Amino acid sequence: MNPFVEKIIPLIVAFFVGVSARKLRMLSRDDAPILLKFVLNISLPALTIIAIHNVQVSAGMLFIPVFAMAVVLVMYSLSMLANRVMRLPKAMFGSFLVGTMIMNTAYALPFFQAAFGDEGLARASLFDIGNTFMIFTFTYFNAIKYGDNSHTDKIAWGKFLKLPPLYAMLIAFVIKALGIGLSPVSLSFLNLIGMPTTPLVMIALGLYFAPRKKNVSKAFFAIFIRMGLGLGIGYLLAYIFGLEGLTATTVIVCSALPIGFNTLIFANLENMDREFAATMVSFSIIIALIYLPLLIFLFRP
Secondary structure: OOHHHHHHHHHHHHHHHHHHHHHOOOOOHHHHHHHHHHHHHHHHHHHHHHHHHHOOOOHHHHHHHHHHHHHHHHHHHHHHHHHHHHOOOHHHHHHHHHHHHOEOHHHHHHHHHHHHHHHHHHHHHHHHHHHHHHHHHHHHHHHHHHOOOOOOOOOOHHHHHOOHHHHHHHHHHHHHHHOOOOOHHHHHHHHHHHOOHHHHHHHHHHHHOOOOOOOHHHHHHHHHHHHHHHHHHHHHHHHHOOOOHHHHHHHHHHOOOOEOOHHHHHHHHOOOOHHHHHHHHHHHHHHHHHHHHHHHHHOOO
């Protein structure tokens, strides 16, 4: 069997473990945020430190978060143009807009680690930082704008500045810059803490999977903007700025990621169309099980 396929199959199996666990009532959809919270606060920071510690950092890598932010801004513009034709109800368009803007970077991490090891994980984590910055600033502002809640407009700077992976990345870059080597005990500990990241993310994705039949065509149009046009934007950015190797692969593939979970969170928080948000997220997740490995294979260095 192809080595790449051998690495990807366990990820897909882990996804269906999550789906099955929910169907058998061993776990519920409400458990998914707990799993992802553990990943975000504990296992991913450990994995991030190891990944950056083990790779050769180049100047080009540091611009990856900027490319992620650029993709979000283009998604916003395309969705606003699309709604001039679609004229969706305010609450539905809020979910539509936020869905196209939020890239599910958590989805990318296990695939990039499986395909490219620490080099891939480090770059995908950098893309995640740019995406996350936009989620809790510009994207959240738009969720407030199109939601039905009446509190004052504000940007959630605090949520972004409290993200553990951000500080893990800063610590790793400082260690790298100072030439400090991590001891074998430190590396073993970080590896132990970071190991659950991949299975927990994929199981959480399975728990979240809950498609609805209502407004499917509109949901697929949002997915086309996020994953289809997103791919084109990523490719264009890589071409214009002359990106090469794994950095180019990261920008191209991550620009085409499925719709992120924060779409559901913002829809619930700001009283947007929750059912439509769940439909978009669920269908994009199942499409990405095939689409993302295919893109990684096609655009590999």
